[in-house]
Amino acid sequence: MTLSDDDDKKWTYHKHTRAKHDVLKYYSDVWTRIVSDDNRNLRLFDCFAGRGDYVRSDGVEPIDLDEIESAAEYPGSPQILLDQATKHSHLFNQLNCYFFEPKQVNREQLRDNIDDLTGVANNVSSHIVGDEFAEGISDVLRRSGGPNGFAFFFLDPFGLKQIPFNKVSEITSISQFDCLINLMTNELVRWQDSDKHNDTIESLYGTSVWRRELQSLTPKDLSTAEAEYYCNRLENHNTDYTLAYMTTEGDNSRLKYHLVFTTNSDKGLTAMRDSMMRCGTNYTLAYAPEDPDFTPQEQATLVGGNMLTEEDRVKSYLLTRFAGQEISFDELVTQCYIDRRYEDSLRQHYRQYLKEMDNGSVVNIPNREAENDPLPEDYLIQFPNVEEEESANSA
Ligand SMILES: C[S@@+](CC[C@H](N)C(=O)[O-])C[C@H]1O[C@@H](n2cnc3c(N)ncnc32)[C@H](O)[C@@H]1O
Structure with missing residues (x-):
């Protein structure tokens, strides 16, 4: 009834x-x-x-x-x-x-x-x-x-x-x-x-x-x-x-x-x-508190024969997606949220990964002078041009 x-x-x-x-x-x-x-x-x-x-x-x-x-x-x-x-x-x-x-x-x-x-x-x-x-x-x-x-x-x-x-x-x-x-x-x-x-x-x-x-x-x-x-x-x-x-x-x-x-x-x-x-x-x-299959974010998944964590996937995505670009952290997060809407990462994760990439000189964030410096919303991030680097390496 x-x-x-x-x-x-x-x-x-x-x-x-x-x-x-x-x-x-x-x-x-x-x-x-x-x-x-x-x-x-x-x-x-x-x-x-x-x-x-x-x-x-x-x-x-x-x-x-x-x-x-x-x-x-x-x-x-x-x-x-x-x-x-x-x-x-x-x-x-x-x-x-x-x-x-x-x-x-x-x-x-x-x-x-x-x-x-x-x-x-x-x-x-x-x-x-x-x-x-x-x-x-x-x-x-x-x-x-x-x-x-x-x-x-x-x-x-x-x-x-x-x-x-x-x-x-x-x-x-x-x-x-x-x-x-x-x-x-x-x-x-x-x-x-x-x-x-x-x-x-x-x-x-x-x-x-x-x-x-x-x-x-x-x-x-x-x-x-x-x-x-x-x-x-x-x-x-x-x-x-x-x-x-x-x-x-x-x-x-x-x-x-x-x-x-x-x-x-x-x-x-x-x-x-x-x-x-x-x-x-x-x-x-x-x-879904009672769903046993619910996967917390640290799990690695198999991509192209490699076990990749969400962190690995994010870093690789960032380098390809923003290759050759200069973009503020806030704008970058917006783009990531649009493109990777159903992936696990949050703003705090993108911030942490980018700081690590800057500390390892994989990207350049001119306003950050020391490894412990923060990454506020308006800081610009410069990404290497992957294609140019790849062709230079293969030449
Ligand atoms: C799920 S309850 C709403 C609960 C409320 N949104 C809350 O979170 O506390 C659905 C309500 O929609 C009313 N309702 C039923 N048919 C409706 C319709 N065609 N248009 C608007 N409201 C309707 C019902 O009487 C009921 O009170």
Whole structure:
């Protein structure tokens, strides 16, 4: 029997719920800082806002709020967004949050939970919308300022039906969007062979040929073809970047969902990758604490007959990718995050490897004079021109 969305049985705070909230909190903190400017008006759209509380927990602690106080025992996504917006409220002019919740029972609880909050900044406003996402988003977008300005969208439905591709594409066609989507990949895996679910999946992927394309896809970056196909669909429609974070149930290694992020901004991608990696198990793009196969980053892999560690691969990649170039450390990390999005390394690793390469005179960083000198974001790194050196050596 399918439970209604306002049934208390649906409102347990699971380990994977907390995992999702960790990513949301980390990213909304960074997003608000990155896009803020004294004159700017920002928008947050929590398109499946929920109740702002849960009935019970399966043993996991609620998330901590930094700036505001909530009467809710297990604060939900609305409080997390209002909290992080409040934290940086001195950096922007005005921030409007739109909370979509069509179920009356849930909406009333959400309203009470928002009314009970204390400490929310005066320039952070909440607007509760009673429409379904697909029905109301175009109008709310238009009324809230149209296609311009910075906006973050969180799409967190219970199932697959509520996020038709044409509506997600409307979001991704506005100029400065960042969007995090909870994609129930466990249902996609389970339901894709059933005709009963064909229309739902067709609407989610936005194409009638989804089954043929999905079944012929050999995933390149992700272990779940259903998630990679969704990312590919987004990247073929207006969006420059996607990134997927796998979430297991937490008590066991069964797949639950993927958090799929999409943006046109280099900075957005870099910030989300850092957020997901820091929240992930063993600094990976996944919440999978009970997955025995989960490989921590130091493992070596066989490449062209050689056992190479991630460090070996990074150093070799850097020399080829930036051969003959001079580039700041910050710009280099952005490029690495774009090219090597599903590899393990973080900014701190690139920094460490480049310092070692400078100390060994493999690259040149003119501002670093001693081996212990730091490598700040704006320092320029000069890479040797590998091709010239190779042809000189062979001459
Ligand atoms: C997974 S819950 C949201 C949890 C919340 N984002 C959080 O993290 O605390 C999904 C919510 O979406 C609501 N919902 C169901 N259909 C919807 C639709 N078509 N549009 C918007 N919200 C919907 C449900 O009533 C439910 O409250």
